[in-house]
Amino acid sequence: MDEFEFIAKYLAPLAGPGGLGLKDDAAVLKPSHGKDLIITKDTMVEGTHFPHGHYGAKTSGKLLRANLSDLAAKGAIPVGYMLSIVWPHGVDESVFKDFSDGLAAIQKKYDFKLLGGDTTSSRGAMVVTATLLGEVPENKMVRRNGANIGDDVWVTGTIGDAYLGLQKVLGRPIDPKPKGTGMKHFENAYFRPEPRISFGDHLRDYASACADISDGLIADAGHVAKASNIKFKLNLEAIPLSRPAAEWAMGDLSRIKTLVTSGDDYELVFTAPSTNESFLTEASAGLQLTKIGTVVEGSGVEVVGSDNTLIEFDQAGHKHF
Amino acid sequence: MDEFEFIAKYLAPLAGPGGLGLKDDAAVLKPSHGKDLIITKDTMVEGTHFPHGHYGAKTSGKLLRANLSDLAAKGAIPVGYMLSIVWPHGVDESVFKDFSDGLAAIQKKYDFKLLGGDTTSSRGAMVVTATLLGEVPENKMVRRNGANIGDDVWVTGTIGDAYLGLQKVLGRPIDPKPKGTGMKHFENAYFRPEPRISFGDHLRDYASACADISDGLIADAGHVAKASNIKFKLNLEAIPLSRPAAEWAMGDLSRIKTLVTSGDDYELVFTAPSTNESFLTEASAGLQLTKIGTVVEGSGVEVVGSDNTLIEFDQAGHKHF
Numbered sequence: 001m002d003e004f005e006f007i008a009k010y011l012a013p014l015a016g017p018g019g020l021g022l023k024d025d026a027a028v029l030k031p032s033h034g035k036d037l038i039i040t041k042d043t044m045v046e047g048t049h050f051p052h053g054h055y056g057a058k059t060s061g062k063l064l065r066a067n068l069s070d071l072a073a074k075g076a077i078p079v080g081y082m083l084s085i086v087w088p089h090g091v092d093e094s095v096f097k098d099f100s101d102g103l104a105a106i107q108k109k110y111d112f113k114l115l116g117g118d119t120t121s122s123r124g125a126m127v128v129t130a131t132l133l134g135e136v137p138e139n140k141m142v143r144r145n146g147a148n149i150g151d152d153v154w155v156t157g158t159i160g161d162a163y164l165g166l167q168k169v170l171g172r173p174i175d176p177k178p179k180g181t182g183m184k185h186f187e188n189a190y191f192r193p194e195p196r197i198s199f200g201d202h203l204r205d206y207a208s209a210c211a212d213i214s215d216g217l218i219a220d221a222g223h224v225a226k227a228s229n230i231k232f233k234l235n236l237e238a239i240p241l242s243r244p245a246a247e248w249a250m251g252d253l254s255r256i257k258t259l260v261t262s263g264d265d266y267e268l269v270f271t272a273p274s275t276n277e278s279f280l281t282e283a284s285a286g287l288q289l290t291k292i293g294t295v296v297e298g299s300g301v302e303v304v305g306s307d308n309t310l311i312e313f314d315q316a317g318h319k320h321f
Numbered sequence: 322m323d324e325f326e327f328i329a330k331y332l333a334p335l336a337g338p339g340g341l342g343l344k345d346d347a348a349v350l351k352p353s354h355g356k357d358l359i360i361t362k363d364t365m366v367e368g369t370h371f372p373h374g375h376y377g378a379k380t381s382g383k384l385l386r387a388n389l390s391d392l393a394a395k396g397a398i399p400v401g402y403m404l405s406i407v408w409p410h411g412v413d414e415s416v417f418k419d420f421s422d423g424l425a426a427i428q429k430k431y432d433f434k435l436l437g438g439d440t441t442s443s444r445g446a447m448v449v450t451a452t453l454l455g456e457v458p459e460n461k462m463v464r465r466n467g468a469n470i471g472d473d474v475w476v477t478g479t480i481g482d483a484y485l486g487l488q489k490v491l492g493r494p495i496d497p498k499p500k501g502t503g504m505k506h507f508e509n510a511y512f513r514p515e516p517r518i519s520f521g522d523h524l525r526d527y528a529s530a531c532a533d534i535s536d537g538l539i540a541d542a543g544h545v546a547k548a549s550n551i552k553f554k555l556n557l558e559a560i561p562l563s564r565p566a567a568e569w570a571m572g573d574l575s576r577i578k579t580l581v582t583s584g585d586d587y588e589l590v591f592t593a594p595s596t597n598e599s600f601l602t603e604a605s606a607g608l609q610l611t612k613i614g615t616v617v618e619g620s621g622v623e624v625v626g627s628d629n630t631l632i633e634f635d636q637a638g639h640k641h642f
Contacts, residue, residue, distance in 0.1 A: 011582055016379045020464070023465060024464060024465045024532075025394045025465065026359045026391050026392065026455075026462075027359070028360075028462050029359075029360060030357055030396075031352035031358055035350070036351055037349070037350040037354075037358070038347045038348070038349055038350075039347060039403055039436060039437065040403075040437070041403040041437060041438045041439050041452060043405040043407060043439045043450065044450075045407055045441060045443045047444070048442070049445055069616070070545075071347065073347075074345075074347045081360075081450050082360055082361075082362040084364040084450045086366055086448055114442075115360060116361070117362045117449075118362050118363050118364045118374060120366060120370070121369070122368070122446060122448075123444060123446075124366075124368075124445035124446045125445045127364075127443075129405045129439070131360075131403050131452040141347075143341070143345060144346065145344070163544075197586075200512075211345075211346055221345075227344050237402075246403060271583060
């Protein structure tokens with residue numbers, strides 16, 4: 001199966017009208033009136049961002065989920081995407097099908113379509129890149145630089161589950177072993193993080209700044225603090241852990257530090273004026289929202305334990321090279 | 322130098338207003354009123370699309386040139402781009418500088434800016450991906466599927482020089498050796514193809530269909546023929562060769578076949594009603610335009626020599642896997 005057959009059989013059915021059947025040099029998008037276009041791009045490299053040999057739906061799905069999470073952090077709704085795939089040599093056609101099935105499922109769930117892209121191959125690692133395009137009402141993108149002194153700091157969902165999922169995927173021991181469905185919970189957090197797209201309307205209404213958590217909660221909070229030129233004071237005990245993650249951590253400080261710095265959570269960390277607290281609580285609907293700190297004067301991220309003791313971190317999050 | 326330092330020092334200065342200093346999760350683009358957005362994406366893999374170890378300006382420049390060529394084929398003007406880089410390990414900072422200098426030069430020449438992207442690293446080959454965004458007046462994108470029976474087939478510039486440039490780059494013999502500046506001409510054609518952006522206005526006014534030539538003239542003409550559901554009848558002797566390429570080919574049929582199927586030309590192949598011929602000739606200004614055939618009933622691409630003899634091709638162009 002060559003490039004053109006792969007595109008015609010597996011990718012063309014995923015294309016929206018602007019993709020022109022993936023038969024042209026470029027895609028065309030007719031921007032909606034009164035909207036700004038929000039654009040995000042993520043690359044995943046085999047062996048760095050996903051495990052060796054995972055060429056199917058888990059990887060294609062996660063690529064879109066990670067990009068959707070960036071749009072979610074900006075309060076945007078997805079409209080389409082461009083996809084680039086560098087296939088390793090010798091991949092079986094069943095893998096092509098599984099990969100495109102993974103794309104199709106996410107497209108359907110979040111209601112957007114493929115616009116175009118590029119497909120090639122390499123003797124080396126698989127590399128996949130998606131450029132997602134989303135829309136927000138004009139001038140309503142939620143920025144990183146809008147946090148104000150006195151704002152509350154919030155986080156969606158729970159933190160650190162993806163780290164434990166990755167340990168499972170890499171075949172490393174998780175001690176103590178999680179009970180019941182705990183292991184499945186970790187794996188799902190790693191492969192199928194839930195981009196918080198549906199929270200976008202509320203984020204635009206109530207948040208002053210936001211980022212998604214890909215490098216680790218402390219590191220991404222730090223990006224918001226830096227862009228906003230303020231300091232985050234976070235309460236370590238307030239950071240929400242899932243029950244199986246809390247059972248793994250057993251209250252051990254170094255384990256908790258690992259969870260809040262390891263990344264791949266794809267939850268949102270955001271700030272909001274404290275007067276918005278009751279609106280946020282109302283708006284959250286099934287989504288867990290947790291207040292983890294406040295915005296103060298200064299720079300960086302300060303994490304305190306019980307009794308207001310300062311907790312030191314050697315590294316706030318993942319660095320890419 | 323880590324990812325964040327590289328971005329801050331070398332990429333942030335290339336960003337336009339919509340790139341938000343490359344300090345946010347996403348870029349924002351305010352689409353112009355009355356325009357459609359045209360989007361194209363190209364990936365280049367070390368060892369496949371560019372020679373091993375070429376990590377600097379030649380590669381970054383060519384990545385943008387190849388993407389610009391796709392926009393040019395659609396009659397679009399560039400407005401911005403998203404960039405993804407997978408760096409190999411251990412690259413020296415001087416390479417980072419050279420790579421970003423290459424981007425800066427193309428941005429300046431064609432008047433568009435960096436919006437955002439993703440930077441990571443890998444133990445394997447370098448992989449670079451750009452998603453370019455351009456604009457055309459509403460509903461004015463030049464498609465591949467608009468060729469009509471009776472139209473003329475045109476090509477910009479000359480064909481096959483990039484093939485000879487690649488032989489030089491790979492250290493393969495070019496026999497006979499080109500005279501004077503011929504070798505430099507071939508190398509420039511390979512590393513610095515000229516995207517035909519400035520011809521876009523005329524293309525939208527006079528062309529019925531267009532594609533850029535990346536896979537090879539015969540293959541890309543075939544894509545237009547297929548999309549338009551017609552047949553191209555091309556005259557091999559009319560296909561324009563540069564003087565050094567013609568001197569290399571020496572009229573030898575197999576050499577000429579190599580030139581017209583080898584790709585990487587980034588010229589445009591387009592169709593236009595024959596009534597537009599004098600307008601096109603006027604519009605071309607410094608750009609070489611050559612009529613190489615006509616659109617007839619049927620499918621595929623038929624190439625004829627002198628005396629209308631049919632010329633057979635084993636392979637029309639480059640396949641990617």
